[in-house]
Amino acid sequence: MPPVSMAMQAELLRLDGNTAFKKERLGAAIDAYTEAITLCPDVAVYWSNRALCYFKRKDWTRVEEDCRTVIKLDNSSVKAHYMLGLSILEREDYAGGIKELEKAIELGRDAKPTGNMVDDIWQALSNAKYKEWERYSSKQAWNLQKLKDACERALLQHHFLENPQPEEIGKEVSKDITDQLEILKEVFNKAAEDDTPKEVPDYLCCKITLDIFRDPVITPSGITYERNVLLDHLQKVGMFDPITREPLNKNQLIPNLAIKEAVRAYLTKHGWAYRMS
Numbered sequence: 001m002p003p004v005s006m007a008m009q010a011e012l013l014r015l016d017g018n019t020a021f022k023k024e025r026l027g028a029a030i031d032a033y034t035e036a037i038t039l040c041p042d043v044a045v046y047w048s049n050r051a052l053c054y055f056k057r058k059d060w061t062r063v064e065e066d067c068r069t070v071i072k073l074d075n076s077s078v079k080a081h082y083m084l085g086l087s088i089l090e091r092e093d094y095a096g097g098i099k100e101l102e103k104a105i106e107l108g109r110d111a112k113p114t115g116n117m118v119d120d121i122w123q124a125l126s127n128a129k130y131k132e133w134e135r136y137s138s139k140q141a142w143n144l145q146k147l148k149d150a151c152e153r154a155l156l157q158h159h160f161l162e163n164p165q166p167e168e169i170g171k172e173v174s175k176d177i178t179d180q181l182e183i184l185k186e187v188f189n190k191a192a193e194d195d196t197p198k199e200v201p202d203y204l205c206c207k208i209t210l211d212i213f214r215d216p217v218i219t220p221s222g223i224t225y226e227r228n229v230l231l232d233h234l235q236k237v238g239m240f241d242p243i244t245r246e247p248l249n250k251n252q253l254i255p256n257l258a259i260k261e262a263v264r265a266y267l268t269k270h271g272w273a274y275r276m277s
Helices: 004-022 026-039 044-057 060-073 078-090 094-111 117-162 170-193 227-236 257-273
Strands: 216-218 224-226
Touching (some): 044 078, 060 078, 078 094, 117 170, 216 227
16 A cells, blocks of 8 residues: 555545546646556556546547556446447457447446446447448448359359250240349348348337337336436426326336346347447
8 A cells, every 4th residue: 555645645636637627638637647646556546537538539549558457456447448448449349349338338237327428338339339230241241242143153154064055945044044043132132131230129119218228117007118218207307107197206116127138139139230329
């Protein structure tokens, strides 16, 4: 443990950094956090605060470095996993970025991060999965087209080998080839369908936001809502079910585990091809 005077000095530097950050003096904030890190390198918040400054500057390499240090010191930091995920995505490492964002979502359920961070993480995760799908889809479409071309060539070569005198039976050969090429086209069209984004079923979406559920809860009326949206309604609008208008308070909300599992299964199957609004 560092001497008390060093710890106090580091904390004062953190406060100076916070003041500078609020005034958008990022250079001064970085300098203050760096001095605090020099005095107390094992305090995660100093690293995460400096990472946030680099994040504002879009200095992704330094964001990644500092966030990795934060996670070594405190693996439960939602903010660090979130910023790390975004910095990794900047390198177009979608698998790595998605992994960190999913970790941030998992931790965020219990940590109750401030502001709109959970929504921001979900949006970033959705965009990352969509970009991952775009890359996969483009590569898959290219491979399918090459395979289709190869199959068409092989089919034509086979027909000409089987029919060395096309002048005598040209019409039959032409019709036979046409039919088989049409079948081949249908097969490849069917294969391409699996790479098309699917529309999310209504029962997996909140009736208020029309967005896919993240944390679904069911009311005594039997209607399922997104938890945060419903809690916001109860606080700002009134203590009643938004649809049935029946009296309702937050203690009556029950997690809808069946819908939550259905969402998980849907995203496992289609999540990479679904972009949240």
